[in-house]
Structures are given as C-alpha cells and as structure tokens.
Amino acid sequence: MLHVGSLEKVRLNINGHNRWVTIKASERLIDVLRNRLGYTGCKPGCLNGDCGACTVLVDGVPMKSCMMLAPQVVGKAITTIEGLEGTDVQKAFIEHNAFQCGYCTPGFIMNIEGLLAKHRHADEAIIEDWLQSNICRCTSYQEMKAAIQDVLHKRDQNHEELE
C-alpha cells in the first residue's frame, strides 16, 4: 500500500517487460509512463479524459492514462504504442493515410487495438461508440474508418481461409 506523498518502488508490467520504478502514490499513469520510463508515445492532449491521446491498454482494455493513478496498474499488464510491432492496424493507418501530424495516432491505435480484440467483427455502431472518446484534428476520420474496415476485411478473409 502506497502512502500519499511518499516515494515507493513498484514493479510495472509494460509491454511484457517488468520495470521497476519509483513513484508517488499521487502520480498519474501518463506521467509515470512518460516522465519516469520514457514511453512518450502516450500523449497528453487535455489531461482531463476528453481527448484520448493518452490511451494505453490495461489488461487489454483501452484506458486513458491521464485518468488513472499509477498505483492502480500495479499487477496489471500495460501495453503502450511502443509495444506494438507492425500490427495490421498500424499498417492500415499508413496505407489509408489515417494520420497527418500523428499526435493523436498512438491513442487512436491503442483504442482500436483494444476494440478489435474485444469485438472481432465490430460493426460501425460499435466502432463509433468506442472511437468517439478520441479526437483527431488533422484528418477527416474517413481515412481511419477505411483503415479499420480494411483490417476487419482482411481478418474475415484470413478467417475464411482457415476454415
């Protein structure tokens, strides 16, 4: 149990690695990831839960890391954008021009990874529901929609081939 204000060493599981890190109980997950561990892929956009730029996966579920305290994730598996290695979503983002400045991109990608893991055949209503938690200011979302459709489509094809 951590006490407010005191510094303590905890072990966090990030992208499959165990990382020991000294934190304050009052520290937000986003600050520990960025400032103490160098996972700068998770971005501050509002620090208020409004924009989704800071999204990471906690036990596979997309969470806004600005809305969690670091002690809440001890013992859980964190995945940041740095933990993805050439996934279909990343490739589709490139192929469909689903980003420009790229600042919102890690948050969107993590959200989509979480979404597609939970809903293997997500329909447009589900996708909309999930993705409305993030903001992109450069693209028109039409590109992102095409990227997600592409991933789902390829997934269906692979599925058929396996059957």
Add this chain to the structure above:
Amino acid sequence: MLANIEAMMTLPSHKSLEEPSFLNHFSVHALPLEARWERLVIVISHVFKHTHLMTLFFWQKRVMRVEWVGQNVIRKDAWDKVTGRAKFAADTMTMDTLFAALVTSPYAHAKILQVDVSQAEAVPGVIKVVTGEDIDILVGEGIRDRPILAKDKVRYYGEPIAVVIADSPDTARLAAPFVKAAFLPLPVVNSPQEAIQAQAPLVHEHLDTYYTPKHLRPIPGTNIAHHVKIRKGEADKKLPSCPVIYESRVSFPPSDHCAMETRTATVEIRPDGTVCVESSSQVPFIIKSLFSELFDIPQDKIVVTTPLVGGGYGGKSAVQLEFIAYIASRAVGGQKVMLTNRREEDFVTSPVHIGLDATVTIGCDDTGRFIAMKISYLFDGGAYSDKAVDICRAAAIDCTGPYRVDHVFCDAYCLYTNHPYPTAFRGFGHPELTYAVERCIDGLAEKLAMDPTVLRKKNLIQPGDTTPTQSLLNKSRIGNLTACLEKVKALIRWDEGDRIETENHTIRAKGVSCFWKTSNIGPNVSSGALLVFNKDGTVHLDCGVVEIGTGSRSVLAQIAAERLGIDVKDIHVDMTIKTTTTPEHYKTVASRGLWMAGRAVLRAADDALSQLFQIASQVLRVSPDDLRAEGGFIFYKHEPRKRLSFRELAHGYRYPNGNTIGGQVIGRGSFVLPKLTFLDPDTGKGDPGPDWTVGAEAVEVEFNPKDDTYKILRAACVIDAGTIINPMYAEGQVRGGMHMGLSFASREGFVFTKDGIVMNNQFRTYKVLRYGENPEYLVDFVQTPSMETAYGLRGIGEHGVIGMPAALAASLSKASGVFINELPIIPELIWRLKRGR
C-alpha cells in the same frame, strides 16, 4: 518489424511507362522544355512501335525511369508516427530541465493593483517566480503592444501575469495558485462592434507610444489597430444606382485551432550567451529573428530547434511561450526551462482563431451581373494586434471573393477588444471573408429568384480580370474556377434539387460556396533547400518547412527524386529543423511549403547535378552539356553505356591510382516570390501574392424542422490544384481542411460572459467533430498547372476549410427557411432565428 518497413516502402505502385495511362499523370506543359521533348519522343515511339533505332534507345531508357511526381509515396515519418517513436517538443525531457507554469488573469480587463509572489516562492521546489514587473520590453510581430507578462493591466481572460519556475512540472503547477494578485475590474470591450463605438473603453490607452512598422496604421485614442482600404472603380457612385441591391451581415465569435499537441517551448541560455530554443512552432526562423531584434542577440547566437509538430493550422505561427520561457531561463541563470500549455491555456491564453462582424452589399443588374460591392469587415483583433492586422489585410485583398467586380469599396478594420488575441488560422482571413460574401450572394440569388450556382457562375473571376487590388490575372495565376464549380455540382448532385422533403418529414438541402486565396506573405521572404550527398550516392534533403502534419517534407523528396532521377527511397529527410544549419523557410504557413521550397529543391537538384556533371565530364572526357542523369547514373547522351554511378561521384571520383577529383556534392537552392509589391495605402492597389488557388465546395444536410437538429450527409470540394505530386496526401489535406471547416461552422466558438470571460476552455464544453459525426467527404481536382512552381503544383494546404461554413449555412438556410448569418450553427441558433430572437 524491419521487414514490414521494407514492405511498406514498396507500397507505391512504381508506374513504368508501359502503363498506357502515363500521359495522364501530369500535364506535359508543366515540364521543362527538354523533358517535354523527351516525352514527345516516347509518344512517337508509341506511334511507330519502336521501329526507329533512336526511339528504341529512348524507350528503353525511359522504361527504367520511375516517375515520382503523381505517386502515392508513403511519407517518411509514417512508421515513427504509428509506433509512438515520433518525437514532439514536449517528449524530450532532460535531467537538467526546470519546469514553468503560468499564472493567468481571471479578468478580461482589469488594473493590476498588486502581484505577490512570496507565498508561491515559499513552496518547496519552487526556484523563482517572474512577473510583468521584471520585464521592460513590449513584443508583437507588427505593432509592439504586448507585454510578455501582463504589466499594469490585464486585457483578456487567461492573459499570463506571472510564471513559476520549479524543479518539477507538478510543483510548478501546484505553486501557481499561490501567486496572489489583486485587480480592479475595468469596463470590458466585448465585441468588435462595441470596440468601434466612439465612447468605447480603450483597450490600449498609449497606442501612440508603441513601436509600429510603417505599413500599419493604428489610430491612437480609438480601438483601431489597423485599417485597410480597398478602392477600385467608383463603388460609392455606382452602387446606389444598381437595379438590384442586396445587403447582409454576418457575425461569429473567436474560436480555437485545437491542435492536439498543446504548445511547448524550452529555452536555455548557455554561458557564452547562446540562446537555445526548442519549440512546437510553425515559425522557427521568425523566433530567431524576433529574439534577435527584441533582445538584441546576434542571429548566430540563437539556435531554434523544431521537431515534429502535433498540428498547427496557423495556431503555432505566433511567438508567445518562447518569450516567456526565455525570461524564465534568464531569471534562473540560464538554466533550461520548459513551458508547456495545459489545454485550458492552449485554448485562451495562447492565440486563437479570429472573430468577425461584417456587412456586405452587392449591386447587380437585372440579369445578376455584379456591378459594385461595398464591404465592411470588423475583425475581432483581441487584446493584442500581433497577427490580426495581417489577417485583416489578407481579407481586404480578396474581399469580394472570386468574382469579377469592377467597383469595389472595402474598409477592413482590425479592432482591439478584451478577447483572447488571434493569430493565423487555416485560410488566414478567407474562411471569414468567404462566409460574409457567400451569404450575401445566396441572399441576392433568392431576391433575384435565381439558382445560386447560376448566379455564381455568371460572375466568376476569369483570366483577364483584375482582383480588388487590381492585380491582372492570367490562366496560371487564377486557374479554372468554372470547371471547379461544374465538377462540385456533379459531385453533390445539385441537379436533383437543392431542397427535397423526405418521407420522414425531414428536409434534405444543399448549399454551395466558391473560394479563392492568395498567400499574403512579405515580398522578400525566401525558402532554401540543401541536398547533401552520401558516399553511396544516397542523398540527405534539408529545408526549413516544418512537418506540421501536411507531409510536405516527404513530398519535397519526391520532387528531388524526380529531378535527380533517383529512387525516392534513397533520399533521407530529417524531420527536425535547426535554424543554425537548416536553410531558412520563412514560415510554414500560407500553403507556401511546396510552392516555394519546391522551387528551392529543384534549384538544389540542378546545382547538385551540375556538380556531378562537372566531375563526370572529366572522367568520361566529354562536355558536361552532353551528360544526362537517370536512374542514379550520369551518362554520355550519345553513348549511354559510358556512365558513372552517383556512388562513384558523390564524394569525388577516385582514379585507380588513387588520384581523386571533386569533393562531396552539396546542392543548394533558394527561392523568393517574384514581383510582389506593397499595397497603396489609399486604394490598396498592388500585387500581394503570386497566384490564387480557387475552388468550389458544397454541403448536403438532412434537417429536422421539428427540433432544428440536422445531420451533415455529404460534403464536396473541388480545387484547382495544378499538378498533384502525391494524390493521397493532397486529398487528405483537402478532406482534413473541409472537416475542420465543418467542425468550426457547426459547433465551435468561444462563449463569453458579459464580462468577457470565456466559458468553454475544455473539450467538454468546447465541442469538436468526433468520429462518426463527419459526413461523407467527396474530393476532386481540376488540374491547371501553375507556370511558376515545381512541376506546376499549387498550394492546397488550407483551402478545404474556406468555403465550408458558407456552404453549410446555405444548406441549412435552404432547409429551415431562415437566413443564417451567424456561427456556429447549432440547433439553438436556428431555433432563435426562426423566432426572430
């Protein structure tokens, strides 16, 4: 992952000339003469089926050639951006960094009685607190009217009054509220309309004491920061006698850019006086020159670094936090200080998107031909005039929209108010002026009982016409707007009707808007490029265009690859700009990235080629004139087998015995916009920009008359983009612009209390379009090559945004039956207008 990267790099379909569509690629006219001739030979070779020997030679040669202009080459920062490796300004934190937090004003207009920093300085971890009292200079890009931190009085809600420097971001933030300031509230100027009244409170009492550049004309004793006059023909005489006259007003409040990356500046002052600035900025070179002028530092002692920028849209073209971080660093002995905006500060403390009150009167004949226009623009210049004065000028220059009007009378005022101060926003005065003019045209069309597209078409500006500033247009300067309008009508299916009542008791309605824009940048600004060769013949491209999301730095590599005749994969582009080594590009604004840097890159490529030819000519013992470059080789044109690779030449050629000639090949090029002039202060006559990008847009909505809600179904845009270098990114830019325009028009804008306090400075209360709220976007192009630019391209970065507010308002006016002339168009506005409130 490496394998993936490889796979992605080959994504573009390298079209060989065997593809029959190759000629459609881009217009032959856009090519240099020699290339045109070669292309002609290929055409002939098609015709004669390669029977002629010489043709055969060219044919084979050209088949090897990859064309990079017109290809969807993947941007160079793509993999960094989807893996989180891309670094933005706030991502690099070093152990020696101190952190700053702003203390901001809770009032829009108030006298500062006292600022007490003692409690804040007592917070453990706080190193220093700096206030306006500690600084004695005023800053501003034009008129120097702004204290770096407020002094004596505050002029807008959110204005910085002090900065706390501490050993961690949290401590700085924690201590900020302990800075205790006492204020005496003053009467507030809450709109440009109020500002121009004779009895209005003054935002700046000492306007006459500020340093003011010659071309700006503030009027002391008033709230007028600048006044631009356009006088063409005899509008005041002609207008009253026009057979048909229509007048309309529009008004909208300031809003925000909302780049997802909030602004950041880090400053360190080295022991030898060198000032190092790292900033999320669209204007690193302006930071350098302003620092030099204001703080009297030689330019060689200023190093500005700008990594990838997380969205700009004009908002990061203002210099503000950099000054504060510099003052902060100076106060702590030059230690490195990082200042990052919270979202709430990014909304209101840093510069915003300008607001406008406008009145437009059009006089035309019975057939709808425009005769005269009278226009008044009252821009909400906010508390400080920084860029607002130039936005005001830009709107005046193109005040009529893209129409032929022989008699123009325009007064554009930039007014001080107690609102957050504006800076450039995508379109720079044009989405604003377009809203005012296009609404008036729609009103006029209704009065004339004419189809609004027919009325527009009748009046579209053409080659041979002159602009409001009396610039004479030709085809290269103005492109083909008629074709854009026709195409956009087809895309939106205009002819099926612009108002259709559906079975569900909703109304589907459409609206259109035309637009134009020139660049409005100084007549003497330049853009440079460097191509530095590696030993293996690969090339490093550097230029001063900031990567703010547009992909320009990558597209410039396509231009270089095309000219050098090498694979774009062999051109490396760094995304970070460092003003000590990167050639200057004035500002990454005004859709001038590819326009100007494209020319600089062509020159750099030609310079590099001439160096390669020089070395090769000695080795091959032929004249440099008889050499050609293709596929990474320099060869003798009459005997192509006599050739040397770039690799053999890039760092000088070494003979078998060790003798070496030539050295590293470094191509350099720079470019200045030719023949621009200042404007005449009394009539506005002059040449403000090199060309106008034109286009037409349309929106279709489904409106529910019961509750005044609506859904935007489709939005279309057709731009005359000249030659398109990278179609995928060009379309993406345009769609992104349209999206931003619709978001602005449908829901954005600051809500002020009567005391000038901004009520919505968070994404919870300031709404932007989210995923799925967007319509279907339809984008197409007309391609009239520019004669001035690399391969005939045109600037298109901003333009998608320009006509969207007007087109949305037109469609909703049609649907609801009320004339919508405000923004944002939320259902409550329609409800209010319907009831005449």
